[in-house]
Amino acid sequence: MNKNIILCGVGGQGTVLASRLISAAAMKEGIPVQSAETIGMAQRGGSVFSHIRLGENVHTPMIGLGQADLILGFELGETVRQLPYLKEGGRVITADKAVMPVTASLAGGYDPDAMHAYLQQNVADFTLVPAEKALAELGSPKVLNLLLLGYASGSLGLSEDSLLAAIRENVPQKFLELNLKAFQYAK
């Protein structure tokens, strides 16, 4: 099996942990895995992405244009930004969340509804995750990553058991229950 997965969002949204969990789950199943993260200045509220590549005969962690099987978006505009990487017929799962950049708060120019409409019209295999509502129910804005991972769990080519084991091993004990609840929310 070969899978190319892109996680994207805004620095601080927790993409790095989600990427780490997918990779750890792949390791458990003996699937070769490589990934690449945005680390550095962009983590301060800039656009960030993770590339994850599962399977044999992979030379580089970086995914080429039109090569991603799945884009897991943490923010509507950032999801749209990554679309050139989506394979023909690829899947997009994105939070309904919009993070207003300071530039847009000052001068306008960002319409999240237009992003949603664009995804709806242009991506056949598209799932909008009701993140705002779910996070309110879960009582924490910090578990967006586990919420989305739950929605994506059937699309990663990995078993739910290995994902759960990866979560148990990598999430600190005192936040584990909340994170597991977020992961299970999709059901």
Added chain:
Amino acid sequence: MHKEFLMGNEAIAMGALAAGVNLVCGYPGTPSTEVLETIAKRRPEGTYVEWSINEKTAMEVAAGAAYSGARVLVTMKQMGLNVASDPLMCVEYVGVKGGMVVLVADDPGPISSQTEQDTRTFARFAKVPCFDPSTAQEAYDMVQEAFELSEKYGTPVFVRPTTRVSHGYADIVVKDLEEYKVNTPEGFIKDTKKWVIFPRASFLNHQRIEKRNAELTAELSESPFNRIEPESRNAVGCGLGLVSGGISYTYAMEARKELGGVKLLKVGTPFPFPEELALEFLDGMDEVLCIEELDPVIERELIHLCGKYRLNVWIHGKLDEYMPNAGENTVDSVKKVVAPFLGKVLQEPPKPELPPLPVRPPVLCAGCPHRASFYAVKKAMAGKKTIYCGDIGCYTLGNAQPLDMVDTCLCMGAGLGIAQGVFHTEPDTSCFAFVGDSTFFASAVPSVINGVFNQADFTLVVLDNSTTAMTGHQPHPGTGRTMMGENVPPVSIESVLKGVGLTVVETVDPLDHEKAVETVKRVAEEKGVKAIIFRSPCIAISKPAGKCAVDADSCIGCRTCIDEIGCPALSFADGRAVIDEGQCTGCGLCSQLCPVGAIAGKEAR
């Protein structure tokens, strides 16, 4: 042996530990930082680790340990190598006893740096052998080999990953603890002829180094890190070949997978160049395409070989504009050049036409005390002739609208010197130099003394958030914690400043806006070099004070909060200010600005 999922930088650290490294030191800088942090986390008892105050000191600490027979790793980013170049250039001449590996992470793009300088070029300049890993696994293996080479020839050795290797993860094979090499340092043996650098000895050492590097071209031609990937069955274009190294090699391999398995020379030691292997590769070639980032290092070596051995091979790359001469390579940019080189038509994926997307530059976090500091200075100095000299750290982001409080930014600690130069040129300008606490210790202190001695007039603003925030919260002399886990007396910034002759040194909480503004107004009026220390901890490592909230009924929609401070937690919807509680830390700066008191939360502090 076992498998671990490691970041390239973690792999480098684990490789050094497996090689029995005794001492590790460095200064944080993206994309190199995680190497030393991993050493601190995973080190066996007896391995010493420190964040030094800057790269120059780190290089000297490393040299002293290597003189004493220790295996040492010193880590930095490419900009840091400039700071450390004075000791490094000399250590290459003097030599080392214990293995000395200098880990310098380059940043093509650049993504988090001021320049796109290439440590491979620096290696040739400094005459220091250089390894250039392509993957995390190779980085792990190379570090161990670098220690062997360093000890064999008594020379420092570079290991030079780039961002995508440093921050790429892979499942790699690593040694078990029992398989680690154990190195017991012999100790420093006095020998002034060896350890004291003098012109006569340097002449002889120069001859020795040139001879060694010339001989290394043959030895490194046998290295597994330099190799020829043979043509595969689907190969096309007889007489055509690719040459690559570093992360670009992985892109070239992806291109080969798709476009045909053309012959490829992989260069893992760009200096000294594996000449014999390259000659073997060039034999029978008509045209060769060099795929590399930053400088055309491999390309120049091949052109040199073609001249030296009168070979009739056409070398393509950056110098004849086949490849871009700046920025990162990508899987796609490489494919795009390799396809026509091989006479193939690339099947490009359809380009979707995207709706207009917001620009999203990095910003100061919601609740960042630097925002309050910049805003206080801005308010206090409104209408006056000023220059705001910025520096390297999170606070470079104070340049963004609406704060717009960084007029210059050059390199670590440079803002202080620039402020002095501006003052001596136009003395009626009120000059400010902003510097973070870690940068203060790293490289600002000599410039403070320079200003005091040479009678400059400027206001030094130390933004003290009690950590090295930009690179991920490393300790420094002001925090009183070492990487060995010891609590030590912190070095006081106030005492340092007073010790070098400043009489006006005021410390204030920037989140107390009124007091902060009043302090700036007062201190800026003083003559000579004077300092304000804005002290408030980085919000990423302190407990939030609470949350602020807008009372929608009282908010008059004047946008003052949004337009004045540019906090990412603040946005405007339905004619009212809105606070994103996921981001808000309750710093209360916005509530202090609201003309109608519609933002609650300051009381929570």
